[in-house]
Amino acid sequence: MTRTASLKTATPDPADDAAQAGPGAPKTARGARTRARILKAAEDTFGTLGYHRAGISDITRAAGVAQGTFYTYFAGKEEILRELVRDMGHQVRAHLAAEIVDAGDRLQAEEKGLRAFLQYLFEHPSLYRVLQEAQFVDESIYREYYEAFGRGYLRMLADATRKGEIRAGNNEVRVWALMGMSNFLGLRYALWDRDVSFDEIVATISDLFRNGLTLEGPEKNP
Amino acid sequence: MTRTASLKTATPDPADDAAQAGPGAPKTARGARTRARILKAAEDTFGTLGYHRAGISDITRAAGVAQGTFYTYFAGKEEILRELVRDMGHQVRAHLAAEIVDAGDRLQAEEKGLRAFLQYLFEHPSLYRVLQEAQFVDESIYREYYEAFGRGYLRMLADATRKGEIRAGNNEVRVWALMGMSNFLGLRYALWDRDVSFDEIVATISDLFRNGLTLEGPEKNP
DNA sequence: CGGAAAGGTGAATCAGTTGTCATATTGTTG
């Protein structure tokens, strides 16, 4: 979003897919491969050591390249983090979107979405750490991530409201509440301790969505 | 938790209240004052610069003492962070507890609690940053914070269930969901942009608690 | 009052990192 967009709006700019900015976008297949290896290595390294403890040397060692090679593709530590967050953001959103498409209604979509998110986080624990640490390295990347996520989410809630699947209300506030829930549930039950089954979690949250916390109008659903 | 606890279990160890561990707990009033000044300076410094960007020199400068003085009271940068998180944790919990005591039922307590939390975060923005960064410096402090918070919360939900104020369900999962909601709502609407009133937020969440997201049994409440 | 304990100082040390660069290797192209 930062880049040349505002300057040369017309030029589609090839070699843009795999290479946002950076000192030199790879111009050969080998270069692209190396860049990708470094990016993956950074994900793993940041994921386990954390952004600050991880050194460039840790990343390049994990990638199997020399230190200097890093700077062929990335301007520095911050930039590779930005790249990483964008990348991972695309992946989660794509994954969740795919898991949700065949949901009958909004409630079902919420259930499927939550379960898929927990599962995804469990399988890609680096996502959490990289993202959360990015918040304090460059807040804008973090906001971008959640605002992008939130925009998509909001659109879906708006649709659901229109269809009469959910009651009218401030959907933007709801979106942030829902994202917060998923985040904490993921941290607690997917990353820290899997001592409660995802089914149980989804059932609990689903009940909240269907009936709230109060007793009134109880046992509407099995 | 690190300290002498396991060694001299019997000895109550005076001067323990204001001074967990540390190379030397202050033994005079002057020392206690200086220690407190440093702790407060750390809160401000970490809050604005962030844990990693903040240097010991930034803290001591803000506190108006020499660098060496820092090590009279704290073993290092990590330890002062731990201290800080414990401290701040006590404060929020105490504050929220006080704001909630006069609530008639659980739903009202949730409303009051959420509003108070948003307000508190707005007035003490450092809390968020210090806490979140602590997560990656020493995960145990972070877990401790939320587990302590969660225990209290859980007790209250259990009471409410017993009194029939809320429906039966997995209260532990609910607690994490609720903490996540507050956290994100606070970040978005108290720290980033106050573009939605706290009243509106509280009303939206309250509606979720009373009625869920679905349409069924609509307009139960005004 | 006088000596000891507590508190305070800040320059110096020291470990660890980033980013650079001169050089070597690999790939591409006419």
Next chain:
DNA sequence: CAACAATATGACAACTGATTCACCTTTCCG
């Protein structure tokens, strides 16, 4: 295959920032 461009290397210069320490000042108390 010659010449050029793109990649890759890894030692190292330059820097940052945490912690130490020998010494000074203040406070406490018999």
